[in-house]
Amino acid sequence: MLLVLSEEHKEHLGFLLQVESSVVNEFGRIALEFLRKGTNPKIYEGAARKLNVSSETIQHGVEGLTYLLTESSKLMISEIDFQDSILVLGFSEELNAVLLQLYLDNRKEIRSILTELAPKLPSYHSLEWRLDVQLASRSLRQQIKPVVTLKLHLTQNGNQTTQILQTDPATLLHLIQQLEQALGEMKTNHCRRIVRNIK
Known part of the structure; x- marks a missing residue:
């Protein structure tokens, strides 16, 4: 099953092309913190100063990455389907490998966070x-x-x-x-x- 990304999400994730793979890993850590504790503007501002971009750009990048990881984890898509889903983004092979590893390392934790966030129905x-x-x-x-x-x-x-x-x-x-x-x-x-x- 392939993940379908909207043009807006593709645009938000397009920022990852401008940064190194270590920064993408840091964005992954921030995305997990975003899921656990919610948004933190100070983290966005600090990252924006380091990368010389607006904090809004950083926020959109993190939100795009969060969406990619949560939807992929929610659907439990396979490695091949994940790679095929991000292929349309036009990332380099190195960046695709970093995103795949980020997904594989964190999908169980993301699923457990999503289960806790689900409403408790009678x-x-x-x-x-x-x-x-x-x-x-x-x-x-x-x-x-x-x-x-x-x-x-x-x-x-x-x-x-x-x-x-x-x-x-x-x-x-x-x-x-x-x-x-x-x-x-x-x-x-x-x-x-x-x-x-x-x-």
Whole structure:
């Protein structure tokens, strides 16, 4: 699977052509710090003074490198795919080798950082349901409106929460059909390949 870079990212990464490979390694270290702790303008200003460029150029270079490393790690692309992905940038073989080594050395750590940054969503615990039907009414002689009430118990960080939902049977049937269609889609070869690459 190849990584597709936008023109903006290519432009940001183009700055790496102007610096030595040791500086690219330093940019890689700054990119990892950026992922761990967030942005630090002082680091950009210091690097900008050393290289005689604007701090904005340094920031864009680091952000471009961060994007390249995070997207590659997220998709767990192979060495060959990584090399093919950066081939369009027109870097020298030495710079390509430095970027590849940077990716190989840090992809597990980047994946662990990305997992920590992912939002902690509530998980399903149990479900209670009830069907309410008004059998007769003087004002509504022919219309019967059944309502399905769902009490959804969720668990998040050891705490249990409850969500109460109400719907009519037609909407519930449509929701069930959509979920079954999504589960059926997960059995296709295309989705299996994607899931295998994500893991």
